[in-house]
Amino acid sequence: MIKKLLILFSLTLCGFSFALAQPALKQTINSNWDFFKGDIAGFPGKKTDSIKWEKVSVPHSWNVNDVTDDEPGYYRGIGWYKKTLYIPSSWTYKSIYLYFEGANQITEVYVNGHFAGKHIGGYTAFCFPIGRFLNYNTKQVNVNEIEVKVDNSHNENIPPLNADFTFFGGIYRDVYMLAAEPVHFNLDSDATNGIKIKTSHVDNAKADATVIGSVTNSSTAKQIVKITSTVMDADGNTIEETQTKIILPANSTESFKQELGAIAKPHLWSPDDPYLYHIVNRITDAKGNVLDEAMNPLGFRWFTFDANKGFYLNGKPCKLIGANRHQDYKEMANALPDAMHENDIALLKEMGANFIRISHYPQDPAVLEACDRLGILASIEIPIVNRITQSDVFTANCLNMQQEMISQNYNHPSIIIWAYMNEVLLVPRYQRDSPEQLNYFKDVAALAQKLDDLTRREDPDRYTMISCHGDFDRYYKAGITKIPQIIGWNLYYGWYAEGFDGFGKFLDHHHEILPDKPVIVTEYGCDGDTRLHSFEPERFDKTIEYETIYHKKYLKEIMDRPFVAGGALWCLVDFSSEARIDAAPHVNTKGMATSERLPKDVYFYYQANLLKRPFIKIGSHNWTVRGGPGNKDMVGVQPVEVYSNLAEVSLWLNGKLLATNPVHDKTALFNVPFKNGENVLKASSAVDGNNYEDLITVNFKMVPDDLHSDVLPFKEINVSLGDKRYFIDDKLQQVWFPEKPYSQGSWGYVGGHVFSMKGSNLQKFGTNKNILGTDYDPIYATQRVGLSDFKLDVPNGKYEVSLLFAELLSKSEREALPYNLNNPMQKEGVTERSFDVLINGHKVLENLGNDNYLEPGRAFSTRVTVYVTKGKGINISFTPIKGEAVLNGLQVKKVF
16 A cells, blocks of 8 residues: 655745655645536536536545435436646656545546546545656646546446445545656555565564565666665664665566565564554665655564454454444545544544454545554455346456455555455345346355455465355355355344344354354444433334443353354444435444444443443433433432443432442443433442542433422423334434323323334334434334324413324335345335314314325424413314324423
């Protein structure tokens, strides 16, 4: 990989004179691009005065906004970029390249209208020489134009074909211009810096390193040069050095190999101590002038995977625990600066993790550079996801992607696994068990074998892996499980598949049938929406509480089995998946942190398990606006978990000790009597004379059971019908309560039943549709059906009553998305519905139904002013005309 260098130069406007501190210049050209979304006939070469170009900087994606709107789909097509380059006349003799860290997914580069190169694939770097297309004249600075065509259209010959993430388009990583001396390390080698470092033997006593590379002479004369490779420790001291003389014919590229002497008692690289040496490679001429220089990290470590004992690093057992990671961020698509990639690795490290599965594609170079520095072991893969295309072109593209990925990332000590397929039999072609499908499975296995052979040939020291979804027999019968050195399983028992027991049984079955095959749980997880909470969590409710229960069970099963090398939870952060239509549309919310990197409870639970330093954290740390009914003492009692690796925890409420409880499974449980308004919680524990604590402030919105309470007068209530969950609106500082049946003096529904989708084996209530026209999907996606009334025994006064509706049934039949395993088709019952709504006997909605406001899958709300007199309270009644009446949500606010 071409290492990002800090280049010192002076820049004079209108002159651009460069005083270089190094012989080779590599500088970003991210600023001041022009962009046009769409194709331009005849461009480049055609004048574009009529085209309205948009000024942008890269990294850039044209899918920042359209992946989050209510309109299904997003732009997948062509985008054009152009930019003016000012090239100094002093560069006339240099080798000039354009280097792209990534653009999705077909990229064509033109210089002054001349075609310079084409790259296929959206996740690896590419580099094109452009010197022969540049204009030079007698001026000090020469004006040149580059034009770049990027196309993220679906292409059956380019993976990924289908996946649970968004295929953002654009030049979404850094772009560089390189200016090298005529003699330089080979820049035409898969966009690397021409250097490969191999650690052929490492143990506690000594370590060897081999440098393999190539040098280019682009001049018209023979050159005799010296190549020096120097091993330096973290303090910059020279540890070992070797030199090689090489003769370079004119216009040639020659290979070289250098064996560095044994380094005694090497400082080993590990997650606990990620010690990095560096190798500096220099080319010098006969006068000692440095013509080119490269620097690569060097980490000495050795590792093995054992099918019975798991993973060993530097001769010691090491359970791999970490996460998968996608590369996007809320409202930025995948066009992130390096710092944001680095912050994600720091977030993972701070969790106590030692492993990352870089899924499902190679990511920004900053990611693995951070893994090297921070001590995160890594698996990296190319994006063959869900299915393949049976064509020679698809195969060639896959092999090229694998080759580029290995070449560009070879020198990272953090990498231990090269992978190349994910859930590749999830969406197979052809009818089930047909001759065509059986032949398709053979072709998948044949492609896997080619990729595995290539990988082992290029790097026999690391391991190969395929990650499979939880259909053991399908992969076993197709011959997939025998090809890679490691099998990864993506398992979702307790989420897509019912019941947690199947998880451990599946792992034991693997070990029984494939006793010689190491195994990693490469995905496991469930959705957790930070707005949703429940004291009765259940499968597919998407609450933070169920997500935590899920991970507690999975982590235990992984840790209890020595033969399981490790697990990578799905996922580090919530990420964009435009096709998803759940409670948080277009987002996969299985992350340990939100898309804005706000940690969820499950993150703290892993910290309590993995960190070696004392740790204490109050659960639901971000649930700072709570609410609920108050008892006769005007307190609302709710459970609170504290995550800790200490023996016991004391919890203080508003300065008073509430209790001191033991920690079980890294969790201490407390029942907290919240008062209305501000509550300060402090968790603390002392170890060896040191006190560790955590504090949060909770604003508790209490609604007393007795709505005529003099102690706590009624102000407002928000109710989600057909729901057991609390919905938190941090922006409006509102709490939506789960429904409850009416009792005298209080509030609640009368009659009816909870809506549930027919034919769904996933959730027992509500729908998983994207409700259009609202950001409050969880409220509109649940409802009570057939209710006769909703009553609130509020005192006299003026009120605003908001009624929320959505028709959750339609005449359509929806095919489930591929990640909804075991639920291939969702059939909805056809319904006709109309009803009247009355408040205190006055009709406020007449004949509300499917032929007016109740459009399928679209939110409808209305607000009504109500005057309560004579102690009658508010009685909302529903009179069915066709079918059954429904209500999704309700808000009542007292004005005075």
